[in-house]
Amino acid sequence: LVNDLDLKIIQNNGSALLPWTLSAYPHIDSLTQPAVRGIDRVNNMEQITLKNPSAGNFQIKVNGHQISQGPQNFFIVYC
Numbered sequence: 001l002v003n004d005l006d007l008k009i010i011q012n013n014g015s016a017l018l019p020w021t022l023s024a025y026p027h028i029d030s031l032t033q034p035a036v037r038g039i040d041r042v043n044n045m046e047q048i049t050l051k052n053p054s055a056g057n058f059q060i061k062v063n064g065h066q067i068s069q070g071p072q073n074f075f076i077v078y079c
Helices: none
Strands: 004-010 059-065
Touching: none
Parallel strands: none
Antiparallel strands: 004 059
């Protein structure tokens, strides 16, 4: 992955939500596991879901990890 960007959401109480990730370890036991929240170093698209968010402001943070060619453009989509 070139120019890896990391996404996280900071909630009202200060806790962070990370994107959903899947195990990429090439063994059936790993590949059939459900997604867990964590730092994604494999994909160039990341997804964070919020179930029943409380009222208030949230911060969306995008940080670069090993940006070899910059600046790096990105898009945030929400619904």
